[in-house]
Amino acid sequence: MKKILSMVLVSALGGVFTLSAYKIFVEDTPSDLVTTTQTQPVSIPTTKVNNTYDAYVVPNLTHAAENTVNAVVHVKNVTLSSGQMTFQDFFYGRSTPRTQVGTGSGVIINADGYIITNNHVIKNAQELSVTMNNNKTYTAELVGADSKNDIALLKIDAEEVLPFVTFADSDNVKIGDWVLAVGNPFNLTSTVTAGIVSAKSRDLSGASTQSFIQTDAAVNPGNSGGALVNTNGELVGINTAISSQTGSYIGYSFAVPSNIARKVIEDILEYGNVQNGILGIQGGALNSEVAGKIGIEETEGVYIDGVVEGSGADNAGLQKGDIIKEIDHIKVSKFSDLTGHLSAKRPGDIVHLKLLRDGSTERVAVTLAKNDTYNMPLVGRLKNTSKSDLKPFNLKNGVKIIQLDEEYANYWKNNGISEGSIITTINDITVNTIEDVQRILKQRSPYESLRIELINTNGERERFNFR
Template sequence: MNSRGMLVWRILAILGWLGLVAVIGTVQIWRQHGGGPRTLAAQESRAAWPTGEYFLEGSPDSISNPEVASALAQAKSLSRAFRYAAQQVLPTVVKIRTVTLPGRLGSDRLPGFPFGDMLPPENPFSPRSQPSPGLGSGVIIHPEGIVLTNRHVVEDSQEVIVQLYDGREYRAADVRSDDQTDLAVLRIVPESPLPAARLGDSDQLEIGDWVIAIGHPFELEQTVSAGIISAKGRTLSAVQRARFLQTDAAINPGNSGGPLVNLEGEVVGINTAIFSRTGGNQGIGFAIPINLAKWVVPHLIEFGRVPRSYIGIELVALTPSEAKRAGVEQGVLVGRVFPGSPAEKAGIRREDIIVSYDGRPIRDPADLQELVERSPADTEHQIEVLRDGRKIALAVVVKPMPEDFGPRTLGGFYQNRDWGMLATDMTPQAARRLGVKINQGVLVIHVDPGRPAAAAGLREGMIIVEVGGKAVSNTAEFREAIRSFSLAEGIPITVESRDGRKQLVVRLNQ
C-alpha cells in the first residue's frame, strides 16, 4: 500500500472513531434526560408521591415591605370590625315565613319595591286563588319577643311564623303595622328572654360610612353583606313617610325587614327596598332609618296605630329658579290651604313660602311634613313664611290628622296602589311649569313600570280630567269617582297633556 492509500485509511479510521464517540454521547444524554428503555418499576419509582409538608405557608413577619405590612394590618383590623358587628347582631336576626290569604291583589308589593319576595312570576297583579307563601327577615328589639320588620313582609298574612337564630319557631301572637312608613312589629311569646339588638342613631350616619346588611336572601339563612352609605334622605313613591338611607351593601329578595348595621354592631336601618331591573341586587338598596322606627314603634305598641298631626296645606317643592326669584335659598311653596284647617286659622295663605318651623330651616316638603306630623296634637308652633318679599312669623296650633286626610294633602301626594300611580291635585303653579292651561284635575307625578296605570298609557305629567265621562277637579273627586268602576273590567279616563286630550282605559292584566 502506497503512502496515499495509508493516508486515506487513517482519515477514515479517525472519522469512524469520532462518529462512535458522538453516538455514545447522544445515547448517554438521552438516558440522563429520561429517554431510553426503562422498566415500569423504574417509572413508578420516579413517580412516587413526595413526603413531608404539602402546602406553602407564610406569615406577616415574612413581608419585608413595611408599606405592604401596614396595609395588611389595616385590612385585618377592618375585617375584625366587620366580624364584631356581625357577631353582635346575628343572634337577633330572625327569618319570617308567611302565608297570605287568597283573593288579595297584593297591591302594595310593587315590582322591585318593596321586595316582591315571593310573588308568582307569571302575573304579580292578578288575584291569588291559593294561599301564597312569603319570606322575609326581622330583628328582635326587645328580650320579651318584640320583632321589628317591614309591613309588606307580613301584610294580609293569615299566618306569620318567626324562626330564631337557633332554629326555634314561634307563631306571631300579634302583628301591628304602619302603612305610611312600611314598618311593622310582631309579638312572639318565648319561654325565656331573647337576645335583642342595640339600636344606633341613624342621624349620625354620613355618606361613606361602612355598614353591613343581614337577612335571609333567597332563603339563604343568616347572610351578611358589606357596603357603605351611598346617600341619605332618598324618597320613594310607595312609602310616603320615610326618607331612606341608600347603600350598596348587597340586598336581595328575602332581606326585607332585616337590619342594616354599623361597625359598632348597632342597628341603624331596616332593609326595605332595592332598585333593580333584574329583581336582584344591583348595588342600590334602601333602608328605613332606625330613628324613624324609634318614633313609630312605641305608637304601634301603645295604640296599634301611629297618630299624626297636620296643619292642612298642600305643599309644592321650590325649583332653584323660583327660589332665586323669591330671594331664598330653600323653602316650600304653599299650593293650597284647606278650608277650616289649622293653617287657615293661623293666617297661612296660598303662594306663601314656608322657610322655617320652630326655627328649623325647611328644605323640602318632606322636612315640614316630618316636623308637623311628629308634633304633639293641640300644641302651638312658630312658622316663618315669605310673603310678597317680607318675612312674617305666624303661630299655628297643630291638630290630629283626620283619617281621610292622609298622604294626599300635607305631603301633596295621593297614591293609588292598585293602579301603581302617585298623583297630586293640579294647581296653577303646576300648570305654569307644565305649560298647560288646565288648573284643575289630577296630576300624575309617578307611574310604576308594569302596573295597570303604565300599561294603560299613563305617564308622568299627564292630568286626569275625567273618569267615566265625569269631570274630576282633584284627587278627592277622583278617588270617589273610581269607586263606581271595577279595575278588573276597566276604568275609562280622559287625560290632558301638552300633546292634547286622549282617552285611556285602566284595567288589570293588560
C-alpha cells in the same frame, strides 16, 4: 549595581502611582455619619386648612355585627292564592286556593318578643312564623301594620330572654356614615353586608310620600324587614327596598328611618293605629324651574302654595308664598325632608319652622293637628266639616270638598260642583267624617257602582252614579 538600584526605584515609584490611582479612582471615599429626619415638604395651600386628617381607615364592624346578628330573625309568611281569573273559572268556578310561602326578615326590638318588619313581608298572611339565629322557630302574631310607612309589628312568646337591638336617633345619621345591613337574602340566614349612607330623605314614589335612608350596603330579596345598624350596632333603619331593573341589588338600597319605624310601632301599641300629625300646607319643593315660574330666586326649600283652613299651619299664621327652610333646626331642601320629619310626629306635637317671607327670616312654632283631610279618588281632597260649614245648608252631617281632583275638575265644575260642596252620603251610607269615607270605600266591592250625594255651594242636592 546602578542598574539594579534604578529598577528598584522604578518599581517603587510604580507602586506609589498604582496605589494612588487605586485610592483616587477605585476605593470609595468614607462619608461622614449623617443623621436624617423625615420632614413634610413645605408647601403653600391654595385653601385655608384648619384641620389635619389621618389616613382613611375602615372601622372595625365586628362589634356591630355581633350585637345585631342574633336579634335579626327569618320571617316566613304563608298565604293562600287563587291566582288570576281565567275563562275556565267562569264555567267551572274558581280553582282551589294554593298555598304560597314568602320570606323576609325581622328585628327583635325588646326582650318580650316584639319584632318589627315590613308590611309587605307579612301582607295577606294566613300563618306567620319566625326563625331565630339559633334555628329555634316560633309562631308569630300580627299586632298591627301601617301600609303607608311599610312597617308591621309582630309578637312571639319565648321562654328565654331574647336578644334585641336598641333604637338610635336616625336624625343624627350623616351621609358617609358606615352602616351594616343584616338580614336573610335568598333565604341565606344571618347575612351581614356593609356600606355607607349615600343619601337621606330619598323619595322613590315621586309623590314626596317617602323619606328613606339610602345606602350602598348590599340588600337583596329576603332582606326586607331586616336591620340597618350603625357602627355601635344600634338600629338606624328597617331595610325596605332596592332600586333595580333586575330585582336584585345593583348599587343602592333603601331603609325606613328608625325614628319613623319607632313612632309607628309605639302608635300601634298605644292607639291601635298610626297617629299622623299634619302641618296643613299645600305646595312643593323648589328648583330653578319652579322658582322661575313663581318669580323668586330661592331654589331650596318648600314653597307654600296654600294653607288648609283650620290646620296648625293656619292657626300659626303661615301664608301662601312662605318658604320653609328648616324644621326643628333640620335643613329642608326638598319636600321629603319635611314629610320625613313629620312622619315621626303626632297630633299635638310642636314643630319649629324657619321661614323665608318677603325676603325676611321668620321663626314660627306650629302645633300639628290630627289628619282630618282625605284624598278621595275621582273627587279630590276632602276635610271634616265644622258647624259653620254645615249651617248655611241646614245640614247635620257631611264632609267638605276643599280641592277637586285635577283630572276630573272640569267634569265636576260643568255639573255645578266646586270647592265648598258637601258630600252627605256615599253608596246610600251617611257620611259624618273622612274616616266614614275611607271605611265605605274600603268595604266597597270593586264590582259595585259608586253613588255620591252632594250639596253644591248653591244649596242644591246633586246625585252622581259611577260604574
